């Protein structure tokens with residue numbers, strides 16, 4: 001959308017216009033901010049600009065998804081899945097990588113994760129098949145026995161709908177399923193919960 005509409009960048013050298021166009025594709029970056037960033041980069045030492053360009057490429061080339069839990073990883077499996085000290089029989093299901101990071105910061109959970117990469121949102125056309133749900137079922141049928149699945153989707157309409165769907169999906173498997181309980185405000189997103197609240201939500205989880 002921004003590319004046909006770069007008013008401020010008019011008159012810039014094409015190489016700079018190209019950068020402004022690329023930067024303004026980023027979320028929350030309008031053309032004004034993109035132009036400011038471009039001018040800033042132009043005035044930076046060459047080695048700093050190279051470091052930034054290399055960081056972008058390296059991230060894109062190295063970071064993918066863990067083949068087991070679908071967290072961000074720069075190896076076939078993420079560091080959490082590879083950690084023998086963690087409880088491999090307990091899986092905490094979260095909507096996105098930011099939720100996983102929030103729970104890790106709270107240090108109240110020592111098991112593994114499963115990242116769905118979204119939540120069920122029929123109005124936005126996002127159904128269970130668009131999420132890593134089948135992959136969770138495959139995992140539960142795998143060789144490592146799973147003792148408990150903790151559903152830690154957000155306390156939003158979509159998060160609750162996802163939790164309900166998962167609960168129904170897991171019930172026939174007979175695996176103990178719990179949901180993070182009190183502490184999380186209604187409409188609250190895990191990512192923004194403070195660490196104490198998250199710790200309480202884990203210790204107060206209930207059968208689901």
Ligand SMILES: [Zn+2]
Pocket residue numbers: 066067068069070071077078079080081082
């Ligand atoms: Zn993993």
